[in-house]
Amino acid sequence: MRRSIPIKKLLPVYVSVLVGCIALAGIGSKVVTTMVETAPLDERTCIVVDAGHGGIDGGATSCSGVLESQINLQIALRVDALIQFLGYDTRMIRVTDTSIYTEGDTIAEQKVSDLKNRVKAVNETENAILLSIHQNTFSDGRYHGPQVFYSDDIYSRALAADMQEAFGVLDPVSGRKCRQAKGIYLMEKIHRPGILVECGFLSNPEEDARLNDPEYQKEVAGVIAARMATHIKDAPLT
Numbered sequence: 001m002r003r004s005i006p007i008k009k010l011l012p013v014y015v016s017v018l019v020g021c022i023a024l025a026g027i028g029s030k031v032v033t034t035m036v037e038t039a040p041l042d043e044r045t046c047i048v049v050d051a052g053h054g055g056i057d058g059g060a061t062s063c064s065g066v067l068e069s070q071i072n073l074q075i076a077l078r079v080d081a082l083i084q085f086l087g088y089d090t091r092m093i094r095v096t097d098t099s100i101y102t103e104g105d106t107i108a109e110q111k112v113s114d115l116k117n118r119v120k121a122v123n124e125t126e127n128a129i130l131l132s133i134h135q136n137t138f139s140d141g142r143y144h145g146p147q148v149f150y151s152d153d154i155y156s157r158a159l160a161a162d163m164q165e166a167f168g169v170l171d172p173v174s175g176r177k178c179r180q181a182k183g184i185y186l187m188e189k190i191h192r193p194g195i196l197v198e199c200g201f202l203s204n205p206e207e208d209a210r211l212n213d214p215e216y217q218k219e220v221a222g223v224i225a226a227r228m229a230t231h232i233k234d235a236p237l238t
């Protein structure tokens with residue numbers, strides 16, 4: 001069962017996306033137009049969109065039996081399309097259900113290789129900002145709500161706090177706060193700012209159903225893309 005979200009609460013998200021659309025149509029915002037005209041391509045921020053897991057590594061399994069890796073990819077593809085639509089550069093780490101390992105004989109070794117390659121993809125991309133998409137799970141099915149984790153720098157913290165607040169339109173009651181990503185290999189090894197978004201809990205039957213619903217995926221992607229776009233002007237260059 002889906003809750004309907006009051007239009008008033010979604011308004012900031014719609015307005016953010018709309019501003020980008022108007023700018024692209026060439027009839028409004030001079031801010032975006034100016035940025036595109038003056039920033040050389042190699043000095044522009046590139047959002048590295050990482051759909052967590054994939055291939056041999058399905059991640060968590062939802063209570064309805066769907067692999068986390070599939071939902072991650074569906075949402076990541078939507079986010080990527082929206083960010084590009086707003087006129088910003090992106091690089092997707094994977095666009096199909098695949099792992100990106102390059103060495104290892106066992107699944108454990110291949111998972112390590114996969115993670116190292118994701119770190120490499122971020123660190124070798126000029127002016128990268130990592131956006132990693134995941135889903136949460138817990139033994140108690142009551143817990144729900146999106147949560148944003150950030151790497152240890154001021155930019156990532158501000159971006160995560162803003163995005164966490166924006167997620168309040170999708171889940172007004174979870175009360176979740178953004179947190180520093182501790183003990184997460186990818187987030188600790190990158191040399192650039194980054195956030196990891198746990199879009200919701202696959203262990204909660206209602207939220208699992210929502211996360212598999214294309215319409216809800218669009219709402220999640222809209223919040224993420226709008227917040228990334230809002231903060232991109234503040235992103236530190238390499």
Ligand SMILES: [Zn+2]
Binds near residue numbers: 060068134
């Ligand atoms: Zn995950």
